[in-house]
Amino acid sequence: MSDIFSRIDHSRTADEVVGQIEALILEGVLRPGDRLPGERDLARQFEVSRPILRDALKALEMRGLLTTRHGGGTHVADVIGQVFSKPVMELISTHRKAAADYLEYRREIEGVAAEYAARRATPDDLALLDRIMARMEEAHGSGDFQHEADIDVEFHNAVGECAHNIILLHTLRSCYRLLSDGVFQNRLLVFTLPGAREDLLAQHRAIHAAVKAGDPAAARKAAMDHITYVERAMAQAERSGDWQRVSRLRLKQRAGEQETARRRGQNETGAATRESGKTTP
Structure with a gap:
């Protein structure tokens, strides 16, 4: 992530860090799932001490705006979902x-x-x-x-x-x-x-x-x-999808009817042949 965070110009408190990250989330610059830079890099961009940064990130996590994944860094929470x-x-x-x-x-x-x-x-x-x-x-x-x-x-x-x-x-x-x-x-x-x-x-x-x-x-x-x-x-x-579904069912049904008729015809032919054999002198 490129440097999108600005140095804190005033008293360099956790509240000011919180406010800047909140604004970035609200304005859509930071999106759900976006990973924040590492602690050292983020502290450098804000020009605040790492204890102040940790306090800010903890406050944002407690409010459900950030989430920390074990071994995976800090991410913007799924607030849109x-x-x-x-x-x-x-x-x-x-x-x-x-x-x-x-x-x-x-x-x-x-x-x-x-x-x-x-x-x-x-x-x-x-x-x-x-x-x-x-x-x-x-x-x-x-x-x-x-x-x-x-x-x-x-x-x-x-x-x-x-x-x-x-x-x-x-x-x-x-x-x-x-x-x-x-x-x-x-x-x-x-x-x-x-x-x-x-x-x-x-x-x-x-x-x-x-x-x-x-x-x-x-x-x-x-x-x-x-x-x-x-x-x-x-x-x-x-x-169109419904028409295709109905057409497919019709085709399947007609094919089944034809197969049934074919088998019926074979059975009738076989029966006639057997009957003919019985009556042959």
Whole structure:
């Protein structure tokens, strides 16, 4: 991890270290699972003594913001995962209306995020978005659906970061967590539709271009149009999948009927032959 921590300018107390790490977590600079530098390096960046640093890290761990792994260092705790409790996540995964409501909510909130991103993205934000977009283009060329879907989520996360609104950022991250945790098992169905991967890539390009151009209205429209497309494509993919399931069952049933008829015909022929043998003088 590069030097993202600043020296403490005032009394160099544990509270000031705590406040700086809290702000980095809240602003989304430090993400769940990120590992903090070692104690010596971290104390050097803050320019505080190691006892002060230990007190700060202990306070953050007691508040559930950091976690220490034996032999594995200090990491940012999984604070985002706690937005949706496990029972709620299980309910969402088993009710179709929840999936529809999820996309409806995402359409509105991502429209706002893209609009804010177009207004507020810094040159560094845009550089990060450029890199993610380039990786998405590369993944698209590879034909790896799972990798493409993972970068899709990363792209939307980055747009949320560009919006520079703390509440929006963490709300979006909690939404995307449902995807990364596999709550919506059918999310890859869209990628199987003819032409869908090309359409999705074009939509991400449109969002990216509008944010880079600083066009809030276009960015909002592009983001909302994207989710509307996903809604329709998901419905189509599910219908197509259901049609395929029914067609497969029909084929299996017809094949079974034909096999039964064939065997019945063989049995009748055999019986007739045996009967004919009995009556032959």
